[in-house]
Amino acid sequence: MTTRLSTRALNRATLARQLLLARAGIPVIDAVAHLCGLQAQEPQEPYAGLWSRLHAFDPAALSALLVDRRVVRTHxxxxxxxxxxxxxxxxxxxxxxxxxxxxVLGAYGKELAAVDIDELAAAGRELMADGEPRSMAAIGRALAERWPAPGPRPLGEAVVAALVPMVQLPPRGLWRSGGGVRNAPLTLWLGREVEPPEADGGDTTGEDLVRRYLAAFGPATTADLRAWCGLAGLSGAVRAVRDELAAFRDDRNRELLDLPDAPRPDPDTPAPVRFLPAFDNAILGYDDRSRIVDDEHRGLSVAGERVVLVDGRVAATWTVREGAVAVTPLRRFSRSDRAAVADEGRELARFLSGGEQARVAVAASPRGQRVLSRTTMWALGAS
Incomplete structure (x- = not known):
């Protein structure tokens, strides 16, 4: 008989796989690999994500990995x-x-209808072959000299986001560093070639993605897998590794797949407060996000709001306001929950400020119940 996993059991498994049940004492690069990467369109967000997941996380370590070309920012x-x-x-x-x-063709199909996409890709590779970093706008303007009708933006975005593997170069993505986006070909930046598609029609890369996803996100449905990676055609990869996997059922009787020996903690395992950055894959990495967020709040992370987990579930949003970590609950907190959120928020404030301050403000009322002002904030000073 197939074992049934409750929503709470799935929650605890997700927290364990995402390094959110207990901070891990592993190197930063191992954490990035285990998590199958971190969503990073907001350049500073991965630092908060890793701070919540790693013991004594040093942001300089991640910056060094970017500079040393051991991690990259890429579409x-x-x-x-x-x-x-x-x-x-x-x-x-x-x-x-x-x-x-x-x-990219779905987004700019009309503008690029008269452009031969393979020719555009070849022109993009030729343009970038000199190794000179360029912005997307500069790439688009250069290509518009040959294809003026679409305009620079569709041409630049097509090349950078799809047709030529690119990386965003430092200082973009370095800790507490600004700077616009400068793109360079992935192969030139790393000095290695992209692994080609398999000539025999196999899909060992897809099979590896299935295993890696389950290690970081399982137990999960095949719909969850597709939602995370956005890839079609993974059914064959799932079939190829199916004999290696364990199968479960959730509360709605959907099949969940998992690695047999992956951690699935007791549902009653205590879950600490955790602050997640914008667009964190602990939420976005699933089609069904009910294991970690209520349906009414599902859109928060998609909208780029940072969230706070209390007892393993999304219970508040947070931002930095006037130098303090400001928390807005989505429900009423108990006294102990409020204290735990404040304690973790204070530590986050220390991290974000480089130890200069530790101020946190937790709103007295849940989001939407009252317009927030200074008088409705419960403020905790630096300690």
Missing amino acids: LMRRTIHLVTADDALAWRSRHDPTLRQK
Whole structure:
């Protein structure tokens, strides 16, 4: 008989896989690899995400990995910017190529209808072959000299986001550093070639993606897998590894797949307060996000709001306001929940400020019940 996993059991499994049940004492690059990358269109967000997941996380370590070209910022899953290891970028890029092309043509099909996409890709590679970093706008303007009708934006975005594997170069993505986006070819930046598609029609890359996803996100449905990576055609990869996997059922009787020996903690395992950055894959990495967020709040992370987990579930949003970490509950907190949120928020404030301050403000009323002002904030000073 197939074991049934409750929503709470799935929640605890997700927290364990996402390194949110207990901070991990592993190197930063191992965490990035285990998590299958971090969504990173907001350049500073991965730092908060790793701070919540790693013991004594040093942001300089992640910056060093970017400078040393061991991790990169590139378009990958769901055509969004992800921070991934260099090895994963090279291994996974070819498998994502058809989907990336499809998405960019879906966005600019009308503008690019008269453009031969293979010719545009070749022109993009030729333009970038000199190794000179360029912005998307500069790439688009250069290509518009040959194809004036579409305009620079569709041409530049097609090349950067889909047709030519690119990376966003530092200082973009470095800790507490600004700077616009400068793109360079992935192969030139890393000095290695992208792994080509398999000539024999196999899909070992897809099979690896299935295993890696389950290690970081399982137990999960095949719909969850597709929602995370945005790839079509993974059913064959799932079938190929199915004999390796364990099967479960959720509260709605849907089949969940998992690695047999992956952690599935007791549902009653205590879950600490955790602050998640915008667009965190602990939420976005599923089709059914009910294991971690109520349906009424499902859109928060999609909208780019940072969230706070209390007892493993999304219970508040947070931002930085006037130097303080400001928390807005989505429901009423108990006294102990409020204290735990304030304690963790204070530590986050210390991290974000480089130890200069530790101020947190937790709103007295849940979101939407009252317009927030200074008099409705419960403020905790630096300690």
